[in-house]
Amino acid sequence: MNDLQESSQLGTELAVDTIDVMVPSSRKGLEVDSVYKKIDSRPILLGIDLKIDPGESVTLLGPSGCGKTTLLRVIAGLERPEAGAVRLGDQTLSDPHSFMPPEKRQIGMVFQDWALFPHLDVAHNVSYGLAKDNEKRETIVENILEMVGLSGLGSRMPSTLSGGEKQRVAIARSLAPQPHVLLLDEPFSNLDTSLRASVRSETRSLLRDLGMTTLFVTHDQEEAFILSDEIAVMDSGVIRQQASPHEIYERPHDLWVAAFIGNANLLPGLAEGTTAQTVLGAIPLAKSAFGPQTLLLRPEQIHLEPGSSAQVKRVEFYGHGCTYWIDFNGTELIVRSTSKPSFTSGETVALTYQGPGVAAYPKESSEKEAR
């Protein structure tokens, strides 16, 4: 089946009545409490704290190799942590004294390669997690397949499905046993770009409608911003910040997060309470501070006008806006505008700041954190 064709007929309209079948009997939250984990004597997780409220959706965002997947596997019970605890609601899944095996946890997981059972057809894949004596087995399978837009494909073998269909079977399979929490490990990374956006918002609204407590893992920022109520930014085995996408973007906890999320212009300034003096003039601060600081200016907060203090090095036009790379006395600044380019490369310009108070980080610590 053609992937493009398929995106339009995707589980479009969630049959609302089928959701009732699916709502978890009791919503539970998830808590990870200073978890440590080594693999082959290499430390991977260095004291992870993470909290997901019942019905909430969180995305773990971080560069490749930061330990995201390992954390997911620890939560699922596929890895046993050396220290720390994992709790589901008021139940302890693992702590230094006890460890509940994955098959007992009722935590669903969708794998990056979807991991469908190649020898079972779609219906049997989906019913795998249901109890043998469950009388409603067939109804549940039918309802879930309908929910993800795969009605009638129950007898197909996984090898005959397209990527988008496999992905939906994987989600359906993990939802069928009504897990307390659903973990998704880069579930969209194996999909074509053209298909990814639609499947993503689809999955998001499905899980939101179900009120599922969800933890996504991704290294794709755009995905993280779209998918979840909160983002947990992870780096080298620690979670640097867990907050709403908006807060992460506006008020990163430290310079590393600031530089990792979106484009960041880091500008030195001398703080004098609620403002700071910089080469761009006085800039308002989000929180009052004093002394040498590093200020975070997002590209869309700097505006260009005719002048002579800086020079345009490069312009990229995207249709819906454009980005300038500006040389300001040897410092490179990135400026984004939603209008079409009004300056070309080589022209001189003047810069002004327009926006709310910015985040500022004390100078000494900033040197260390920005690596």
Added chain:
Amino acid sequence: MIGAISPKKEAWIELWQGPLPGMLWTTGALLVLVSAGTLILGTGLAWLTTMYDFPGRRIFTWSLMLPLAMPAYILGFVFLSIFDFAGPVQSAMRNFFGRDVWFPNVNSIWSAAVVMTLTLYPYVYILARLAFREQTSATYESARLLGDSRFNAARRVILPMARPTLAVGIALVMMETLTDFATVQYFNVKTISVGIYQVWQGMFDRETAVELAALVLLIAVIILAVERVFRGQAKYYQHGGSRGLRRVKLSGWRRNVAIAIPLVVLFLAIAMPIAQLLFWIFKSPAVVTDLSRAFEFLSNSLGFAIAAAGGAAFLALFAAGGARFSGRPSVRRAARLVIIGYAVPGPVVGIGVLVMLTWVIESSGANPTNVVLLSFIGLVYAYIVRFMALAYGSIDASLEKITPSIVDSAHTLGAGPTRVMRQIYFPIARSGAIAGAFLVAIDVLKELPIALLIRPFGLTTTSIWVWQLAAESRWAAAAIPSLLIVATAILPIILYLRSDKRFHSPALEQSRPIPDSRKVKK
């Protein structure tokens, strides 16, 4: 095998002053001839069917593997009967050119090399094809765009990338050549393996036989070491670009040559011997009809084949599973050890098991009934050691489908370890286990050296029967059992290889829609 580790000095001196240097030289010469022959024939045919398009290419592609079903000990005596002094070829030449017409001596190492090349080249052919198939067109086309001619691109890009695979194929061929002691005897070629057999059968001199076997083992180890060096650490993976190498359509005389070469090979290796066997049966039914014990021999063969196939598949099921899924590295290593037998020559396995058996029999003072039973067990055991790798490889290939995340996801869906075994591992491994058992059974039916060495006294299998008749030059009488062996071996090859997608062109044939049989069911 234990005996082989502590060679006695006197035994060596005696061997060294006697026939050993000659046997070593002969063995070396035969190895060189056969590996050169199979390398040229196997790689050449693989190149022809991969890179060129000509009428009949698809049929040749799989039928060129049929010689796998023709054991050298059968082709050998048919060859001898056709080309020796009294045979039809020389007779016809004498009638035509007169009495003194020159003809190469048939009883020579060259004839043995030709026969073995014709029966062993499929190993190289199959592996070379796989190596060529795995390469994407992009690499080859890049070489062409960088200025290489077709020939140079092949020499500088495709062949070097195929080298590790070809090394494996040649090593297999050399193992078979090294350990053959039946075929070479037709041609009076005395290799070390012949020496082992004669020392063992003629004098029951266990000591000397074991010493010689140790020498064969040493040569085998050298071959494996050389193969390692040739293969190096190289493993050339290619990603993406599912399109294989593009075929060039041949026309004119090139096309005719392209058709003629595989035809000649197939004629010599398959059509001619089968025709000759059939000819014997129809021409002199009287000689052939001594079939009084045929059923007994056949059922002996089948019994061993079934026992060995079942045992090998059963053990391989656990070994392959352990190698893949055990958390402990030591278990994984141990599990992989079981496939080493395939790299050990048949007679070495045979003698090792024999020495073990003799020891068990002597130390337990077993009565004759137990001796027969023990030899039966010993033979099945030797077959399992020798052919386990076939079952293992087949099962392991089917287990590729079970990625670690599949096992993990079964766990997160509530399945404990036993349920994963029952519902994921066994169903997926089953087809591989059946195919593997099948392959083992075919090889056991064809197998001669181990059977000759370990068979319980007085027990004859079909392959031993053929060999005994052929060794006494009662070729016509050997026709029916020979055909039986070829037929049992050839049918599965046809069925199996024709359906093996890996073997055909990836671009054209794999784009066919996958038939969905399940759909009809509901």
